[in-house]
Amino acid sequence: MFARGGKFIPKALSVAGLAGVGTLAVQHYNESRRQQILRNEVPQVSIVQKPNVTLPTREELLSKLQKTDQFDLLVIGGGASGTGCALDAATRGLNVACVEANDFASGTSSKSTKMAHGGVRYLEKAFFELSKAQLDLVIEALNERGHMLESAPHLCKVLPIMIPVYSYWQVPYFYAGCKMYDWFAGKQNLRSSYLLSKSSAAELAPMLDESKLKAGLVYHDGSFNDSRMNSTLALTAIEHGATVLNYMKVKQLIKDPATEKILGAVVENRETGEEISVKSKVVVNATGPYSDLILQMDRNKDGFPDPAPPQPDHVSIANEVAVNKPEMVVPSAGVHIILPSYYCPKTVGLLDVKTADGRVMFFLPWQGKVLAGTTDIPMKTVPQNPTASESDIQDILRELQHYIKFPVRREDVLSAWAGIRPLVMDPRKRKEKNGGGTEDLVRNHLIFTSDNGLITLAGGKWTTYREMAEQTIDTVVKQGGFHVKPCITKKLKLVGGENWDPNLSALLAQRYGLSEAMAIHLSNNYGTRAPLICELFEQDERNQLPVALGGKENVTVLHHVNFDSFRYPFTIGELLYSIHNEYARKATDFLMRRTRYAYLDAANSLSAVEGTVKVMGDELNWDAAKRQQEIEECTEFIKTFGV
Template identity: 55%
Template sequence: MAFKQARRIGQIGACSALALGLGGAYLQTIHNDTLVDFKSKFPPIVTNVEKPPARDDFLKKLGEPVTKLAEELSTKDAQSKFDLIIVGGGATGTGAALDATLRGLNVLLLEKNDFASGTSSKSTKMAHGGVRYLEKAIFQLSKAQLDLVIEALNERAAILNNAPHLATCLPIAIPVYKYWQLPYFYAGCLLYDLFAGSQALRFSYILSRGSLLDKHPQLDSEGLVGGLVYHDGLFNDARMNVSLALTAQKHGATVLNYMEVKQFLKDGAGKSKGVRVVDGETKKEYLVAADAIINATGPYSDAMLSMDESANGLPDPKVLEHPKMVVPSGGVHVVLPEWYCAKDMGLLDASTSDGRVMFFLPWQGKVLAGTTDVPLDRVPENPVASEFEINDILKELQHYVKFEVKREDVLSAWCGVRPLVRDPTTVTSENMKSTQGLVRSHLIFKSPNGLITISGGKWTTYREMAQEVVTETINSTPELQAKNPKPCSTKDFKIVGAENYEISLAARLAQHYRLTDKLATHLAHNYGDRAPVIIDLFKDPENAKPLGLGDHPTYATFDHPFTIGELKYAMRYEYARRPLDFLARRCRLAFLDSKTALACVDEVADVMSNEYGWNADTKKQYIAEAVWYINHMGIEPNQDSYGTF
């Protein structure tokens, strides 16, 4: 008996040893395979990136500067020629430049200020189909509204796919305070998922009261029933815009910021076939011809239309005071500290006092809240957030937050002009103030003298808008058709920063370069596979210094991961020409914390002045420009939306 037990124990031991041995060997094989194959599983970390052409190189393509009187100019005076000129460096303009360039056209993109300096940097930062449009489509039985939702859901997927470093999927909770709303909201969000089809990001789901409070402890719990969670895209709009311009340039486009189109050049038949453009830095003027011109100036479309309409190509100086095509409205957003929202889930207020939808979203380590919708009777040159609109947003937020919402918590605020559009040929002096005839989406309008205007729409559909306007331009221009352009290829085209990006890049950068998690995450999520180029600049300890430390750093000083190296990268690789370009549109500090950005203006100006060799007057001018702009981002109370500088 004892012998049998001993034999059985021996057998069990032998089997156990065999199992352990085989298991160990298997695990060792996995471990060895992982070590062997690890590097092949990820794109390489690349620091050697070719610098883009300098601004002067692009200016040489425009020909010699001229001084001839504007009234005497025509296409015969042009010093250079492109296939296509695109006026406007916002989302649609840069998207069109990329689209046309990939089709094989020789493209010139001209922007009066900086890329994304207007509406395209002042959005709600969402790539979305529009839940509220779906509600209207259902209750109004509107196929047009439903088509808008489906179109935007398709384009949402394109943004997330083509710029994964800049765009991400964000769950958004709708707090419910009435039991009957729970199935109502759930049904609507399931339809939203259904219409997205195979491109749905995640399925919507219901959160219990306790689970919602666990996620959003700042919520007022009184009367709270639970919540409904759906999903949309969140992205960095200005960085996306700049990246589109850089991608267009990488593939052959000539892209220039701070180049103002002052006049259209007419050919013998009176058609608009070129531009007189002024360099905002040197004030030199260039005359450039083209087979076609696209007007992608958004709220300022009417100014270009007046140039096309006039015989000498000069604009009506008062046209923006009585626009025909654009019906402007102001949308204000504010940025608040991170404790106003969960770090990984947004909130949607579906029951505001005036029927609007209000978002509260985690963005770049802060909380973005908005938006308002205030009609404007003219297009402002420098729109600002009024104190009334800021307080309106805070008032709506107070309905949900159990602690006091304070005005001093506002870190930044801004106003973007939303261009609602209509066919300008239908507008008369009698119906100019009417909203009748406004299109729900975007509008492509071909003027009698050949100008192609694209306006309206929203960030989410920028790519489709670009595709449509480039296609329309080619189809209506025999000279472009003769070049046998390729079909559109932007649907699945990775932009700069996305080509070798993968989701663990931030961890790999932190590990490889011994960076803090905050700095590695910031660089990976804003520059993608270009991040190592910035980190490589840190070999010079001066470039590794954070911006805004000053002589007496405090804990608050270290709240943002922006460095001198990032600033130098923006100048050398991203055409940042002035302090505001970097602070507002490359690193977004002015949008995240205006007071901190204001304290950084002089330091940024010093670095840029050394790089570009500014004289004292130029440096003073650019500092004043940045100070005014940032001061009006929620620091100084503004009485209305019509800012001037």
């Protein structure tokens, strides 16, 4: 799995050690050795260009946050909506600050179904309920799906999805639905849907029970890496002049003493405890499920949130409550699990159109594994760290067993997590109707401006983040009286997508002698920024090692090597890149969001915690106490992912 492995592995491991690594590493060694010989004999012309990029350091961004007398816009929240707003505003010429209390995509934005889609179930509802609002939502999302694939071609890919059909009467029904889905996408349609015979469907998905199959319908949507998309939005906004910072928590809204109009916020640097007063002409609340916390600050004269209810000392990380009585957000938990790749075709997803509770459920190939979900469990509070319950995991496994002809085992669950799906209710309607009902829920997004001038963006879904941001910044421009350039995000390439070529993985393999698996991993996650990581591989052979071996001084001693770590392509070089180029500040940032290691295999990722902390500690000058704290916190958090 490692870059230039033929050059490094013989120095690091004995022949016996190579045998222990397994077939994959040996195959990589042989392949890389052949590539080395070819490079020595045949002159190579490099096509891959190392990008000339210099991003401001975190210290420089902090300095700008402190020294700027007044920003045009302060965005609270660094998820998809918040970073999308920061990017849109910055490219229009506004001076923007965006602060996130934790890490980019640390909440809902990293826990989606990883699909850029219009929503086939919404289309069905639109026709059965004769709902123009539902239809508009589908058309909007289908249009934005195309923009996602265009703006980040390295992170977003077209994914065929098959609907297994088990009754003959469903064939024309599903076929018509898929064709309508294509038609409403218009010029943004990805590829035409098509019908498969029973035998063809069984050949495509041999894990399905052929005796029950009648046919298969295949349509197309997009699949993407959500947390990497989120950090990419943050980086792109920074490149366009925005001041975007993670681990900066809003403690208080600054208000005009006379009018209570919002003038900015007091922000705490969570790494140092230092507080900074950030003045801004307009403030946007883009905190997703936690929108009510900022709305409490807006409502209270002193700008502080409501006092948090007391919690017992024994409350675990999985049970901490962030919002006790949400008023705008109507939260529900969506649970996903990760399974080995043999539960689904490697290039085609599966859609269960009717689960026991009436929802649809997806089984999708993702990052070399299978992602299954999602559930929909109503909640009365918004937890700080939602987790998947065992009953939720079992529900998904039972649903999958209806289709799979071999045993579906609990021990095959590599990771499980829960995300908060924030349906929202317009606070004005809730107030007018003394509470309101579920019929008043907004199924897409809501942009709400309070009496004090706070603009709140809530609801919606990942696929429509760009349009949500555009509409929000339109509101900001109107409220602030700004004269700006037009919105350009429909055509804007995100970081890593500039000059992207579908042959990038091949070019990386040729230029840097990477294995096919490593080349694909880097090109699909970093796009045209991948050469920056490859350069780190060439600068120091140790950067090619798995991150689990970070800090190991003598890897020639076989008992020091965790051979399980060779199963995944996450290296010390990639970690160094994330620290210095993507603002990773904690071990969880790297293991869960810059890479998806813990999402793909929670138990295996635990073996990489100490190595990750060792490398980060050396780079960020952590003392021994800080390193131990990071190891304990990261380990505890990963263990909530179904381990």
